[in-house]
Amino acid sequence: MKLYLATVFLLIITFAGHTAIIREQDRYIPDAPVEGSFVIPSRIGEFEQYGSDQEISDRVRNVLQTEDILMRTYRGRSGWPIYLTIVQASNTRSSLHFPEVCLVGAGWELREQYSSPVGFSFTAKHLILEKGNEQEAVLYWFKTGDNFTGSFFLNSWFWAKEKMMFGTPKSAMIKLSTYVGPIGQEAAFEMLEDLAMRLAPIIMEELD
Secondary structure, X not given: OHHHHHHHHHHHHHHHHHHHHHHHHHOOOOOOOOOOOOOOOOEEOOEEEOOXXXXXXXXXXXXXXXXXXXXXXXXXXXXXXXXXXXXXXXXXXXXXXXXXXXXXXXXXXXXXXXXXEEOOOEEEEEEEEEEOOEEEEEEEEEEEOOEEEOOHHHHHHHHHHHXXXXXXXXXEEEEEEEEOHHHHHHHHHHXXXXXXXXXXXXXXXXXX
């Protein structure tokens, strides 16, 4: 009985804290989108940009309430493509969403998801999705201040903590994805994690 009451109490505190964070975020919605303010190099280690950055539609900008959106393709030595998406919020985190929701909404079926360390740097969320005969590997994480995490809720806490310290936190979502194909899931995630580790210090410097 005591364990049950303690669990219920913890759930109530968690819900109340999350509700407070959402209310605090809503107070800081900007009047207008903020112009793009970060630069990611076209070459990151052995990975080189392939083609031009994807054009972002006005609809996407309006939905996400930010101009700070980057969608780009990289290729490593093998030539296998890796798709990079970065969404940086300004004074509100309402620009950030669970990538799973958008992917499932686009017709992908979520087959597997777990959190796992990327090198010794940080923990990211790993997803395996399927659509027909296609399979996609996704790795994503969030950044607020100097904190990286694959947890949306933990990132919310980092944001709220900085606000309570009278800071002006900015949050970002960084997503890497690739088709699995004949290379297999393990090789796909090895590529994603390799690029993620090389990208992390750039993200830390550019998205401040």
